[in-house]
Every structure is written in structure tokens, then in C-alpha cells.
Amino acid sequence: MESPAPTATTLGEEALAGFRERFGREPDGVWSAPGRVNLIGEHTDYNEGFVLPVAIDQRTWVAVGRTEDRVVRLVSTSSSASGETVIEHGLDDITPESVDGWSAYPLGTAWGVLQGAEGADLSAVGGFDAYFTSDVPLGAGLSSSAAIECALATALVDLWALDLSDDELLRATVQAENVIVGAPTGILDQSASLFSRAGHALFIDCRDSSREPIPFLATEAGLSLVVIDTRVKHAHAEGGYGDRRAACEEAARILGVPALRDVTAEALEAGRDRLDEVTYRRARHIVTEDERVQQTVALLRSEGPRSIGDLLLASHASMRDDFEISVPELDTAVEAAVSAGAIGARMTGGGFGGSAIALVDTDRVEMLTDAVRAAFAEADFKEPAIFVVAASDGARRESD
Known part of the structure; x- marks a missing residue:
């Protein structure tokens, strides 16, 4: 297993100290938002279908202070990289052409x-100054970008005294990704980062953005949700x-429906x-x-997480063979x-790299870790990062 990640307290204090x-x-104030794994439902979001993400306990933290000018000053540091990224940009001059790299988020x-x-009003x-810290791995398919967007959006709504509904807040973060970053993603990542509840997965209908927490009691069932970060980087844009x-x-279009959500088998x-x-x-x-x-949601309600392994495996096979x-x-x-x-495993996220998840008996986590590392070594792949995650709360204000 990987060495323990920085604790929330450490990262929050780091954001506060870095800002000062x-x-x-x-x-x-200081705000935070989580990364996520998608338990099941990949690429269904922009097809107006169903998804079932789980927010994880790796989070992005941001300390923010208002300024009197119309300038945004951003500093970012990450537990996975040394040094700082420093950006200064006019608040009124943000366009897809004026930003690049990390600053776009x-x-x-x-x-x-x-x-x-x-x-x-x-x-x-x-303007504002912001200092970011994070332990959400970058490029691992765990929505590090959504964690940045949702932590900062929650902060700005507070600081600018804006009366945005949950759906308006969601739309703001998705537009950031679609229009400014240029990534054609759906609502999955930002919904999970904004609205998740500890101990639950979040069942989302991507047609109407409705959301329902679904108990995901892995620990109570003697299970651990393990992330295997392949360290193969991907980029949605x-x-x-x-x-x-x-x-x-x-x-x-060919089948004559608004979205593939409307097509039966x-x-x-x-x-x-x-x-x-193709x-x-x-x-x-x-x-x-x-x-x-939908089958996973029904099984989690009726039988619990031990019942969903075959569905996770079938999902991975479909992403491997049909969606490629x-x-x-x-x-x-x-x-x-x-x-x-x-009992089940699948790739998670947009694909072309990133991470897989595995649901395994807690007393077998070490065995699984050793087996995956050995398989990667035998294939001459880069050593993966492997860690256990827990279902976490969504974006929130951490301190004044």
C-alpha cells in the first residue's frame, strides 16, 4: 500500500499557512471538495443516462480571500508534486483562449x-486570492479537476453572497470544464464532488440532474474499496x-432519439x-x-455491496471491448x-489511462496489493499507486 496521505487537518493547515x-x-475562509471514483456508469452521463459515483476522502482544499481589484491570483501546491504554480489573471478577461494548463480549472x-x-446583485x-492544496492524484481519473472547481465555486458563492441553487452551482462548474477548459464532459464529476454524502454512493439521473444518495456500506460488509492508479495519465480535452x-x-441521431438513454437493448x-x-x-x-x-442501485438497496461484483466486471468488459x-x-x-x-473490479473514469477500482474483503487488501504490483512488474509497467478510499461528503466550508 501507499504511504498514508496527508490528513485533512494537515492539508487544511497547509492551505491556510500557504495563503498567509x-x-x-x-x-x-477555507473550503474543500472531494475527488471521486465512479462505482459504475461510465460515459453514460453525456448520454443523459444514469451514473453512480462515490466521493472519496482525498480532497482539494482552497483558502480564499477577497480583494478590492478585479484580479485573480492563484497559487497551487500538491502533495504529489514539489513547488508552486502561480497564476495572475483579470477576472473580466477569462476566455478559452486566455487560459491554459492548470489555470483553466x-x-x-x-x-x-x-x-x-x-x-x-x-x-x-x-477579485480574489486563492491558495490550493490537494491529495487527489492528478491525471488518475479521480476527478482532480472537479475537486478544484467545486471547492472554489463553493467558496466564491459564499464570498460573493450569490444566491445560486444547487443546480445553478452545478451548471457553473460544468460550464467551466466544457467552455473554458474545453473538455466535453457531463455532470457526473461535479455532481459527485458537490453533493455526495459520507457512507453513500450518489445515484444521478443525468437527464434531469436529480440525485439520490444510495447506502454504500462497504466497511460494514467487511469490504474495502481499493483504487489502483496505473499512473498512465489521461486528458479529457x-x-x-x-x-x-x-x-x-x-x-x-440515426436511431431517432434525443439521446442513447432512450434506446432499449x-x-x-x-x-x-x-x-x-464501431x-x-x-x-x-x-x-x-x-x-x-440501475441493477447496481437495486442490489445495493436490497442486498448490499457484496452483491454487485459481477456487474462491476461486466462493466469493465464492456468498456474494454465495446467502448474501447x-x-x-x-x-x-x-x-x-x-x-x-x-469480488469485482473495473476501470473508473473517462478511460485511456487513470485508475481501476476493486471491491475486496478488507483482510485481502494486502494480498490484492501484492498481486497487482507483481503483475505490473511482470508486464514491465510503471509501479501503480494503490490505496483504500472511503465514501466522503461533498464540497463544504471548512473554516472561517
């Missing part, structure tokens, strides 16, 4: 919040993700001869994945985890 040192004053968030508040809006979304939209088979083979398989993943999410977003490292992680006794 960098800006020479006290912040107006917090600057896009400020832009999105202001877009969401259009027409409201903006007398409290001004690049190639494969957009190609998959375009294929899904094309399938929906029977209807897909009936329309198969109207789709090329588009058919992309659609089949979405249609069957929506079914698996897995990579050898993810397949190896899943296969090794199952060989070591996991």
Missing part, C-alpha cells in the same frame, strides 16, 4: 459562477473522449443494420451500462485484483 505566507494576510470556475449569477463580486461522445451522438438490436460496427458497439456499451447502473477505452495497465489491474480475491 504568499499573500501576507488572513483568508476569508479555477479561472473557468470563476467565469462559470459569474455566468450563473448573471442578472443577480453582483455588488459583492471582486484530448482525442479519444470526444470521439466517443461524437459516436454516441451519431448513434442517437431490443431497439438497439432492431436498428443494428443502420449503424456501422458505432453499434459504442451504443451497446451505453445501453447496457445504463441497465447495469481501457488500456493494458487497466486490464492487468482488474485481472490481478480478481485473481487475488476481489
Whole structure:
């Protein structure tokens, strides 16, 4: 297992101390938001389907202080990297062309919040200084970007005294990712980071954004949820993700429905001869994945987490074979985890790298860790990071 991550108290104190040192004053407060794993339901969000994420106890923290000018000053440090990233940008000059790299996430968030508040009383809006710390691994498919967006959005709504509804806050963070970052993601990541509840997964209907906490009592069932970070980095704003979304939209158009959410397995088979083979398989993943999410929710309600292993495995096979977003490292992680006794495992996140999850008896976590590391070494892959996560609360204010 990886060495213990910094504790929440440590990271919160680091954000507070970093703000004081960098800006020479006290912040107006400290906020945090979690990363997430997706228990099941991959790429169904932008198809107006169903997803079931779990917020994790790795979080991004931000200390924020208002300023009198219209300038945003950002400093970021991470437990996984040394040094600081420092950005200064005009609040009124944020466009997709004016930002790049890490800065797009917090600057896009400020832009999105202001877009969401259009027409409201903006007398409290001004520039701000922000200092970020995080233990959400970067590029691991655990929504480090959503954690940044949701922590800062929650802070800005507080500091700017904006009366945004939950759905307006969600829309602001998603717009940051879609418009400013340029990543064609759905609502899954930000919903999980904003609205999750400790000890629960979050069942989301991505058509109407409705949300329901579903008990995910892994510890009580003697199970641990293990993340296997392959250390193969991915980026949503690049190639494969957009190609998959375009294929899904094309399938929906050909089948005459608003989104693949509206296609049953029977209807897909009936329309198969109207789709090329690749588009058919992309659609089949979405249609069957929506079914698996709903089956998982029903089983968690009735029987608990020990009952969902086969659905996790079927989901991974669908992503590997039909949606083709897995990579050898993810397949190896899943296969090794199952060989070591996991009741279920699958890749999680957008694919093309990132992490897998495994649900395993707690007393087998060490055995699973050893098995995965051995399998990676045998395949000459980079050594993975492996750690246990727990279902966490969503974004919140931590201190004044």
C-alpha cells in the first residue's frame, strides 16, 4: 500500500499557512471538495443516462480571500508534486483562449459562477486570492479537476453572497470544464464532488440532474474499496473522449432519439443494420451500462455491496471491448485484483489511462496489493499507486 496521505487537518493547515505566507494576510475562509471514483456508469452521463459515483476522502482544499481589484491570483501546491504554480489573471478577461494548463480549472470556475449569477446583485463580486492544496492524484481519473472547481465555486458563492441553487452551482462548474477548459464532459464529476454524502454512493439521473444518495456500506460488509492508479495519465480535452461522445451522438441521431438513454437493448438490436460496427458497439456499451447502473442501485438497496461484483466486471468488459477505452495497465489491474480475491473490479473514469477500482474483503487488501504490483512488474509497467478510499461528503466550508 501507499504511504498514508496527508490528513485533512494537515492539508487544511497547509492551505491556510500557504495563503498567509504568499499573500501576507488572513483568508476569508477555507473550503474543500472531494475527488471521486465512479462505482459504475461510465460515459453514460453525456448520454443523459444514469451514473453512480462515490466521493472519496482525498480532497482539494482552497483558502480564499477577497480583494478590492478585479484580479485573480492563484497559487497551487500538491502533495504529489514539489513547488508552486502561480497564476495572475483579470477576472473580466477569462476566455478559452486566455487560459491554459492548470489555470483553466479555477479561472473557468470563476467565469462559470459569474455566468450563473448573471442578472443577480453582483455588488459583492471582486477579485480574489486563492491558495490550493490537494491529495487527489492528478491525471488518475479521480476527478482532480472537479475537486478544484467545486471547492472554489463553493467558496466564491459564499464570498460573493450569490444566491445560486444547487443546480445553478452545478451548471457553473460544468460550464467551466466544457467552455473554458474545453473538455466535453457531463455532470457526473461535479455532481459527485458537490453533493455526495459520507457512507453513500450518489445515484444521478443525468437527464434531469436529480440525485439520490444510495447506502454504500462497504466497511460494514467487511469490504474495502481499493483504487489502483496505473499512473498512465489521461486528458479529457484530448482525442479519444470526444470521439466517443461524437459516436454516441451519431448513434442517437440515426436511431431517432434525443439521446442513447432512450434506446432499449431490443431497439438497439432492431436498428443494428443502420449503424456501422464501431458505432453499434459504442451504443451497446451505453445501453447496457445504463441497465447495469440501475441493477447496481437495486442490489445495493436490497442486498448490499457484496452483491454487485459481477456487474462491476461486466462493466469493465464492456468498456474494454465495446467502448474501447481501457488500456493494458487497466486490464492487468482488474485481472490481478480478481485473481487475488476481489469480488469485482473495473476501470473508473473517462478511460485511456487513470485508475481501476476493486471491491475486496478488507483482510485481502494486502494480498490484492501484492498481486497487482507483481503483475505490473511482470508486464514491465510503471509501479501503480494503490490505496483504500472511503465514501466522503461533498464540497463544504471548512473554516472561517
